[in-house]
Amino acid sequence: MIAHDLDQARAKLAENMKIDILNLTQEDENVKARHEVSRTFVSDTITVPTPEMFVYALKTSLGDDVYTEPSTLLLQEHMARLTGKEAALFLPSGTMSNQVGLRTHLTQPPYSIVCDHRAHIHKYEAGGCAFHSGAHVVAAVPRNGHHLTLDDVKSNVMISDDVHFAPTTVIALENTLNGTIIPQDEVIAISDYAHSQGMKMHLDGARIWHVAAETATPLAELCAPFDSVSLCFSKGLGAPVGSCLVGTKAFITQAKRFRKLFGGGMRQTGVLAGAAAYAVTNNFPLLPKVHALAKELEVGLRELGCEILSEAETCMVFFDPAPIGVEYDELILRAAALPDPIKLFGSRLVCHIQTSPAAVQDLLELVRTIADEKKAAGFVPKPVTNGTNGTTRPTYRDIYVRKPHLAKGEESTEASKA
Ligand SMILES: Cc1ncc(COP(=O)(O)O)c(C=O)c1O
Incomplete structure (x- = not known):
């Protein structure tokens, strides 16, 4: 092809590439969407970013988070401080944050995870524990109908030399679970027991903010009994995207590798971290x-x-x-x-x-x-x-x-x- 023909072909390709996803009534539709959300009781994931959140988010840095993204790094450092852990990692979703966390704990199969039978990691993560970690999940039913107790955990863990069993490696709790709060004393008792048996404690803390707000307890205190905690910015706090996994430095270093392996290494995340930071700052008090x-x-x-x-x-x-x-x-x-x-x-x-x-x-x-x-x-x-x-x-x-x-x-x- 001669140069002129190439230019014409490229111009045609570029023409075909064009897309405008903003339809003419978008602004009106968004006003309607904001109103609809105010009358939707389906989930707290169905919230919408506010213009103020966007304005703040747009001012963030423009780094690449697979390497280092400055605003995202600041958010991660803040989350580590808030939760009393050494390090934090920003991830695209609560599901990935839980699954990367569990995968990082689970190193030598066979193993099992004990959790509440209603837990998100068990029921609503598409079988992720089996798929990503090859883990057997023991779904325990709380005898009090409200939350798992130490007794429930003890009667569901597998600690035995009997080769029939997949040894329990992780106890995974969820707080809040269906909006309910686990008594912190029970969490501590379970954690002390789990650690005495060499097990790890993971918390699906997608809505741990709510526990902190309701009981006026610092996140660090709520997270202290856990080796890893996943927190979501995109549920009760109203950010459009994002979760955070916290734990030790060594744990987060390995989790970052798994985040990449899972396809969750994102690039210019500053704008997402900005929305999350805005949510933590302005929406938590609500x-x-x-x-x-x-x-x-x-x-x-x-x-x-x-x-x-x-x-x-x-x-x-x-x-x-x-x-x-x-x-x-x-x-x-x-x-x-x-x-x-x-x-x-x-x-x-x-x-x-x-x-x-x-x-x-x-x-x-x-x-x-x-x-x-x-x-x-x-x-x-x-x-x-x-x-x-x-x-x-x-x-x-x-x-x-x-x-x-x-x-x-x-x-x-x-x-x-x-
Ligand atoms: C308790 C809990 N954990 C984890 C998740 C997963 O979060 P995501 O939808 O961001 O994957 C959800 C989602 O609603 C949840 O309710």
């Missing part, structure tokens, strides 16, 4: 209000006669409207058909930093309306005897009322009154 909204939902649903399957210890409440004659599907459809729709999924209602208090009231009003219709049609509401409405299961406040953390030498107002 969590107590989020928890209060979830509590409002719980109280309202309980008063209307719904069964509360799991109390709003933090940002989630699980409920069943069957006792008032309402099915989930019906409620989901009616909520979606409101003039200002509400999005629901099923038994789980999640509040987040962008949930509007009006949406909470509108949802309760809708449940009340449908319940009244059912009554008018002859349905007799059933007394609620199960779940936390009755007394069959321990509740968060029965088992874990923690005094706000006080720094050494600081006195509580209660104490100084006495």
Whole structure:
């Protein structure tokens, strides 16, 4: 081809490459999306970055994180400090952060991981423990229906010379788990036991922020019993992307290798680290209000006669409207058909930093309306005897009322009154 023809061919190729993903109504659609998110109780991953978050993120550095990215490095150092660990690693997702963490701990198969049967690493990471680490997962059922105890762990670990067993190498806890908080004393007891047996402790702390906010406990104290912790910026804190794995320097050095192997080595991550830093700084303080909204939902649903399957210890409440004659599907459809729709999924209602208090009231009003219709049609509401409405299961406040953390030498107002 002569030079002129080459130029023409390149111009044609470039023309074909063009794409404009901004449609003409994008700005209006984004305004709508922001409103929809404020009325969506499906997950706290369904939040949207704010313009302020973007403005901050755009000012970050432009390095390559497979080598070293300055803003990301600052975020990692901050996370290591906050969690009381030596080092931290920024990763694209909570799933990768958990799986890289577990893979880094698991070196010589055969081995097993003991976790709660409801744990994200077990149920919702696409079989990652088996795929990435070849690990056998022992999914333990907490006998108290709330959180794993030392006794549960002891009766599920495999410590034996018997060759039939895959020795337990890691105990993986999740806090919060379905929005509930594990008593820290229990975490410490499990950790002491695990370490005495040469096992590692991993925490899926995707929402450990909520525990810190609810119990006024520093992250370092919550993370101290663990060898590794995964924290997510993209859930309760509302960043668009990103998680962080923390641990010792040696652990994070090896985890960085696995991050690359898993395909999670990212390049210009400054903008993502910026959004995460903005979220930690500006959105963490919003969590107590989020928890209060979830509590409002719980109280309202309980008063209307719904069964509360799991109390709003933090940002989630699980409920069943069957006792008032309402099915989930019906409620989901009616909520979606409101003039200002509400999005629901099923038994789980999640509040987040962008949930509007009006949406909470509108949802309760809708449940009340449908319940009244059912009554008018002859349905007799059933007394609620199960779940936390009755007394069959321990509740968060029965088992874990923690005094706000006080720094050494600081006195509580209660104490100084006495
Ligand atoms: C407790 C918990 N851990 C881990 C994850 C995984 O995070 P990601 O969706 O970023 O992979 C989630 C996701 O919602 C989660 O709820």
